[in-house]
Amino acid sequence: EGIRWLRGKGLQLGAQHLRKATLLHGGLTPLRVLLMEMEPPLDVMGLEILVDHRCAVVTNGNTSGGGWVQRCKPALKALLARGAVLGSHSLQSRLLKRVEEDGMSLWVERVLESLRRCRPEVPDLVLSRIADFARKGG
Numbered sequence: 001e002g003i004r005w006l007r008g009k010g011l012q013l014g015a016q017h018l019r020k021a022t023l024l025h026g027g028l029t030p031l032r033v034l035l036m037e038m039e040p041p042l043d044v045m046g047l048e049i050l051v052d053h054r055c056a057v058v059t060n061g062n063t064s065g066g067g068w069v070q071r072c073k074p075a076l077k078a079l080l081a082r083g084a085v086l087g088s089h090s091l092q093s094r095l096l097k098r099v100e101e102d103g104m105s106l107w108v109e110r111v112l113e114s115l116r117r118c119r120p121e122v123p124d125l126v127l128s129r130i131a132d133f134a135r136k137g138g
Contacts, residue, residue, distance in 0.1 A: 004037075022076060026068075046084070076099050081106030
């Protein structure tokens with residue numbers, strides 16, 4: 001409700017708001033409003049979520065990395081599945097790497113589903129090869 005109200009009052013939302021919603025709140029409700037209910041919807045393709053390696057640690061004050069990743073995991077996956085990236089400054093915890101891999105798998109599935117809907121004439125063998133190529137990282 002708050003985001004919709006602010007938007008109605010003229011607040012211009014952007015990538016920095018997606019980052020804050022992901023890292024501070026960690027829930028999917030604010031992201032749903034920002035990603036799906038906005039006109040025009042915010043595009044996250046190529047968005048660096050962790051612009052500064054300290055940003056996630058500062059949000060929770062937890063330097064171990066696991067606590068904030070666990071709390072933000074659904075929101076991180078939602079952005080990664082839409083083409084966002086953690087960024088070159090991202091922390092290298094095993095959990096964060098696993099979240100990034102899961103997000104990449106979700107993104108590949110979204111791309112393939114879009115191809116199936118938009119180009120039904122593309123043979124399944126071609127889609128399978130595209131999926132294999134994308135999952136191997138090129």
